[in-house]
Amino acid sequence: MRIRSAGLVAGTAALALTAACQGGGQGAEQSQASMVIWADPERAGVLQPFADEFGKTNGIEVDVREVAADTIQSDFVTAHEGGSGPDVVVGAHDWIGNLVQNGAIDPVQLPQDKVDALNEVAVEAATYDGQLYGVPYAMENLALIRNTELAPEAPETVEELVETGGRLKEEGEVQEILGLQVGQTGDPYHMQPFYTSAGGYLFGTGDQGNPDSSDLGVGTPESVAAFEKLAEFGEEGKSVFKRSIDAENVGSLFNQGKTPYFVTGPWSLASVQEAGLEYDVSPVPGFEGASDPVPFVGVQAFFVASGSENKVLAEEFVTNHVTDPDLATALYEADPRPPALTGVNGKVSRQDPDVGKFTDAGADGQPMPAIPEMDAIWDPFGKAQAAVIGGADPQKAVESAAETIREEIG
CATH class of the missing domain: 3.40.190.10 (Periplasmic binding protein-like II)
Structure with a gap:
């Protein structure tokens, strides 16, 4: 992408x-x-x-x-x-x-x-x-591509997505509930809709409308709550977000019919079409009763x-x-x-x-935040997300990432 x-x-x-x-x-x-x-x-x-x-x-x-x-x-x-x-x-x-x-x-x-x-x-x-x-x-930007033979209706919430994907997995129709690249070091870009739906943010906004690096959302109570939600759907929870799914295998997972859903951008459409799947495109859903998801x-x-x-x-x-x-x-x-x-x-x-x-x-x-300080976010924030999805303590992971980011920003 x-x-x-x-x-x-x-x-x-x-x-x-x-x-x-x-x-x-x-x-x-x-x-x-x-x-x-x-x-x-x-x-x-x-x-x-x-x-x-x-x-x-x-x-x-x-x-x-x-x-x-x-x-x-x-x-x-x-x-x-x-x-x-x-x-x-x-x-x-x-x-x-x-x-x-x-x-x-x-x-x-x-x-x-x-x-x-x-x-x-x-x-x-x-x-x-x-x-x-x-x-x-x-x-x-990201959207949700779904295999309409497996999932005819677009899910309005993550929970609805999990219900359909979980049923298909139990029936042996698919291997994974969701095709979302996480990997061993995380992927903040692809996690952003879910992080924001759960109430998290990266930077506040300054007077000129630019992201404000002095208002870092990582490490705030909102980010801790968001990471707790990610953990709920992680490997020790509902097993929807998984580190074993990464940029290398997520496309083939969907194109081979092994998952009904694929969170991706328009760059993946050519391969989906080449696979000959019946598909449709809809917004990435948010969590039930939570904020609307905000993709980059x-x-x-x-x-x-x-x-x-x-x-x-x-x-x-x-x-x-x-x-x-x-x-x-x-x-x-x-x-x-x-x-x-x-x-x-x-x-x-x-x-x-x-x-x-x-x-x-x-x-x-x-x-996508255009301030130079955004470069300090990707690595520590992604690793924290991956750790929490793998079962690490959300508060410790977020606070550790925040400390690293603040040191980098200076």
Whole structure:
């Protein structure tokens, strides 16, 4: 799962810098100004024809450079610090806090009519310190995929899910009640709907709407109560959440009909369809009588580099061309995740109802916290969840995780 400013270059030095960014040497000659976009391999090929058209219209060359998905953020920060970064970078919204902290991106000025054309949660995700820092084009979140031959009706609560899955397991129809990846070190992303339904939270919210790292929800009484609920459905309880189910086996578990339910994102749809199962998509349910589950929402966006030598044109491309329905549709076809443009989302949903169902499942979701302090959460919090699911004391596990996180945040 989940990838979440311009002006014509003037002067020989600026041209040499752009050439270096494209892989040329300092002495490389260029016949005209150029703009560089960094994107991961899955999107670079899709972008190039649109970039070529933009370049032709504006009398420049636009080079879409392929950068490995797992290094593009760090490579971008390093290039920015060295003065050789791109003009535009494509990536995840939860990079924003780190990129802003490093002074690597600028806010974008998106006309209100274009803001209104985007999904509200996607806009919220791309907003930091009250300013829009990226133009979203795709979203992703968790939902519940179910095998409709085994479970015809969508469960409204976790308890209802367990009742159906437990019966099927007793009858020998399935091996596991639920396909939810936990693993030996936990998985806070996939556990988030259940943790929030049980009353837990990660960070409070500051005055600017950003997650507030000084208000850490891990270690609070609410988080202890949430972990007690996770323990109730863990290996020494109802045996729904299990460490033996991880990212490596959860997909095949569902695709082979060994569990009726699968908590996952749109990235799993292709393999489910290839397996030939009858399936449907619905929101991840919450616990009976508890809070509504709040899955994370991830957003992919285009950002304008603060060091761009082509800022006016980069801004023009990001604000007026990323919101082009044709580009949004092409990006969706290359990687079928719900488009952020509501009109395009509606169009593709009519062709593929799963898109709309995933969008609906994330309607009340929370954008993945974009503050740098989020990095301190994943490892200790995941290990605490795995330990509690395996039978460890919830209060001790949560308080230990909180101590580690606070030390990391500083």
